[in-house]
Amino acid sequence: MIVKQTNQKAWFMVLPVFLVVAFSAVIPLMTVVNYSVQDTFGNNVFFWVGMDWFKELIHSDRFHAAFLRQLLFSGIILAIEVPLGIVIALAMPRKGWGVPVCLISMALPLLIPWNVVGTIWQIFGRVDIGLLGHSLASLGIDYNYTQDPIAAWLTVIVMDVWHWTSLVVLLCYAGLCSIPDAYYQAAKIDGASRWSVFRYIQLPKMQRVLLIAILLRFMDSFMIYTEPFVITGGGPGNSTTFMSIDLVKMAVGQFDLGPAAAMSLVYFLVILLLSWVFYTVMSNIGENSSNGGGR
Amino acid sequence: MNFDWMAWTAPTAAFFLIIFCLLVTLTVWEIRNPGGSPRLGILRFETTRGDRLFVSLLGAAFIHIIWLALFGDALSLWWAFAIACVYAVGVFRWV
Numbered sequence: 001m002i003v004k005q006t007n008q009k010a011w012f013m014v015l016p017v018f019l020v021v022a023f024s025a026v027i028p029l030m031t032v033v034n035y036s037v038q039d040t041f042g043n044n045v046f047f048w049v050g051m052d053w054f055k056e057l058i059h060s061d062r063f064h065a066a067f068l069r070q071l072l073f074s075g076i077i078l079a080i081e082v083p084l085g086i087v088i089a090l091a092m093p094r095k096g097w098g099v100p101v102c103l104i105s106m107a108l109p110l111l112i113p114w115n116v117v118g119t120i121w122q123i124f125g126r127v128d129i130g131l132l133g134h135s136l137a138s139l140g141i142d143y144n145y146t147q148d149p150i151a152a153w154l155t156v157i158v159m160d161v162w163h164w165t166s167l168v169v170l171l172c173y174a175g176l177c178s179i180p181d182a183y184y185q186a187a188k189i190d191g192a193s194r195w196s197v198f199r200y201i202q203l204p205k206m207q208r209v210l211l212i213a214i215l216l217r218f219m220d221s222f223m224i225y226t227e228p229f230v231i232t233g234g235g236p237g238n239s240t241t242f243m244s245i246d247l248v249k250m251a252v253g254q255f256d257l258g259p260a261a262a263m264s265l266v267y268f269l270v271i272l273l274l275s276w277v278f279y280t281v282m283s284n285i286g287e288n289s290s291n292g293g294g295r
Numbered sequence: 296m297n298f299d300w301m302a303w304t305a306p307t308a309a310f311f312l313i314i315f316c317l318l319v320t321l322t323v324w325e326i327r328n329p330g331g332s333p334r335l336g337i338l339r340f341e342t343t344r345g346d347r348l349f350v351s352l353l354g355a356a357f358i359h360i361i362w363l364a365l366f367g368d369a370l371s372l373w374w375a376f377a378i379a380c381v382y383a384v385g386v387f388r389w390v
Contacts, residue, residue: 044300055368269356273353284340
């Protein structure tokens with residue numbers, strides 16, 4: 001019998017990461033689970049309530065509304081940012097002085113902190129002093145994100161597109177740059193149209209990076225907090241109160257730690273489920289196209 | 296070391312103990328039978344043992360939430376637990 005010797009030293013290399021993850025994620029998550037089945041009035045005194053917070057949450061109109069707003073926001077963001085990112089990446093130059101100019105321009109919005117982005121757009125959209133708000137008012141367009149829910153939504157969406165489309169662009173551009181010239185030459189010999197080149201060469205080659213881009217944008221947009229909080233504070237009314245804003249209001253504003261913990265867990269499970277579905281579906285599309293889709 | 300701030304209770308401790316035992320079981324299984332036994336199940340994509348445990352646990356969580364939404368106080372949550380166990384067996388058998 002041949003016994004294969006395996007070196008297990010690599011486990012020790014993983015230990016620091018394991019400890020950091022345990023300290024920063026696993027232990028806090030365990031605490032949230034513990035809080036979700038109890039009530040507290042502070043001073044580390046807790047009362048067992050079982051599944052009451054979950055039952056209350058599941059039947060809460062406030063939670064349903066925040067959840068739907070969150071889904072709608074993420075859906076709109078993905079529907080705009082992914083195609084726009086692909087189009088911009090396709091239009092970017094591959095050679096010459098334009099490459100660094102485009103790359104730096106694309107990277108700039110990503111370097112700005114979330115709260116600064118929120119503040120920029122909060123001022124930019126103001127009717128009295130903001131360039132956007134004032135210009136629209138001068139054109140006779142009734143735009144006021146502090147009073148009109150549609151204007152508030154538009155502002156938050158445009159801000160997110162401005163802030164994060166670059167990420168999709170840079171990832172797609174990296175995918176496009178990795179395609180060897182031989183593919184394009186073969187397509188040219190075959191007389192392939194621009195659409196065919198995109199559909200059968202560029203899109204399959206971008207599949208992996210697109211998966212990362214969609215996952216990152218979905219998770220980020222589903223957890224968005226700082227920018228809408230700075231711009232609209234969740235208003236007007238509750239029109240831009242997304243789940244994270246509602247959660248913070250509940251946990252910090254109202255000090256309802258039990259219900260907030262239950263909401264955090266449901267929120268976490270939804271993100272986990274949707275991310276897993278995205279990942280599985282897109283990796284399988286990638287697998288199928290690499291196995292039998294190469295035309 | 297004081298862990299009062301973590302607000303431990305016996306049921307939540309038992310919950311995490313079960314999760315920990317499941318992870319240990321999978322680790323031992325992997326050591327004895329390496330490779331994760333990948334296979335193409337009814338969902339038509341390849342899954343390993345780890346994937347199947349993940350799908351089972353995630354599904355179990357949603358089964359409990361849906362049960363609470365549908366029946367609330369009317370029927371015991373143990374029924375949801377029983378369904379989740381059957382579901383997990385199904386996932387390990389066919390997915």
